[in-house]
Amino acid sequence: MILHDFTGEVVAANSSLAQQCSSVVERRVGRQAALPELFLDPLTPLPLADAAQPSPAVRYVYLILASRPYAHETINRNVRALQRPGVLEPAALGTNESNLFLLHLDAKMSDDSAEALRSAVSSRPDVYFLRRRRHVMWAGWSMILSLLDVMSSLLERKLHFEYLITLGDADLTTRVHGEIESFFARFPGRSIMSIVQRKRDPRRYSTHESFRGFCWVRLSIYLYVLLDTGRLYLYICIGLHLDIWMSISIYVSFVCYICIKYVYTYIYLYLLYIYIHLSLNKYI
Numbered sequence: 001m002i003l004h005d006f007t008g009e010v011v012a013a014n015s016s017l018a019q020q021c022s023s024v025v026e027r028r029v030g031r032q033a034a035l036p037e038l039f040l041d042p043l044t045p046l047p048l049a050d051a052a053q054p055s056p057a058v059r060y061v062y063l064i065l066a067s068r069p070y071a072h073e074t075i076n077r078n079v080r081a082l083q084r085p086g087v088l089e090p091a092a093l094g095t096n097e098s099n100l101f102l103l104h105l106d107a108k109m110s111d112d113s114a115e116a117l118r119s120a121v122s123s124r125p126d127v128y129f130l131r132r133r134r135h136v137m138w139a140g141w142s143m144i145l146s147l148l149d150v151m152s153s154l155l156e157r158k159l160h161f162e163y164l165i166t167l168g169d170a171d172l173t174t175r176v177h178g179e180i181e182s183f184f185a186r187f188p189g190r191s192i193m194s195i196v197q198r199k200r201d202p203r204r205y206s207t208h209e210s211f212r213g214f215c216w217v218r219l220s221i222y223l224y225v226l227l228d229t230g231r232l233y234l235y236i237c238i239g240l241h242l243d244i245w246m247s248i249s250i251y252v253s254f255v256c257y258i259c260i261k262y263v264y265t266y267i268y269l270y271l272l273y274i275y276i277h278l279s280l281n282k283y284i
Helices: 016-030 047-051 071-082 111-121 141-157 177-185 202-212 244-259 263-283
Strands: 060-066 100-105 127-129 163-168 214-218 223-228 233-239
Touching: 060 071, 060 141, 071 100, 071 111, 071 177, 100 111, 100 141, 141 163
Parallel strands: 060 100, 060 163, 100 127
Antiparallel strands: 214 223, 223 233
C-alpha cells in the first residue's frame, strides 16, 4: 500500500504515519460487520404469488405496520383500494399481476386490536401476517429492522416483485392501483423516497431534534420513566394506574415542555413530580 500526503508526496513506508495508517486499514478490512439478528419469515402460504407462472411473482409488495386500535379499519380499506381489480377472481389465478400485503402486528398491539384486524382481512388470499412481531418505536431503528426482516424474507423466498412499498396503519390511501401503477411507470427501475429539506419544514426538524433528547423507559405495564438523555436528568416517574387524569396531565406537561420550554413548565413538572410521590405513598 502506497500512501501520499496532502502535497502528493509519497510517505515513507517505515514512517510512523504510514505504519499507523496501514494498521487502521488492515483492521477495517478484516473487521466483519455486526449485523442485527433478522427474523426470516417463510412467507407461506402465498396462494396468488405461488400460482403465478413460471415462478412465484407479484407486482407490488406492501409492508404495512400495524399498532393502533383502528388498524382494522384503515388497513381493510387500503388493501381493497390498492389491489389490482379482478385479480382475486378465479379466472385471474396464475398471473403475476396481483399485489401482496404483508402485515406486521406490533408487539405492543393489544390482543383485541390484533384480533379485530385478523377478522377483517385474514380471509383474503393477498394478505399475509408476519409470524415474528417486533416492538416498533416510531422513527426508531426498530422500524428499519422490520423492513430488513421483510426484505431478507422476500429474497430468501425468491419471490419476484417490482416494488416494496412501506405503509402504516395511520396511512389512508387516496389513490387506487391504476394511479399508482401509472406513477411507477414514469420511473422504471428506480427506488423512490420522500425527503423533505430542512428549510422547507424547519418545524418538523426542530421537533424531531427535541424528541431525540428524551427517552421513555417502560418499567412495567403501568410505569414509565422520562429521561433527559442530554443532561441525564430524571424528570418524572409515571404511575398510570393511579389516576387517569394525572396521566393525561403528565402527557400535556411533556408536550408543553417540548413546545414552550419556559421555566413555568419546569415548575409545573416539579409540582407534578411531588404529587406523584405523594400519590404513590398514599397507594402503597
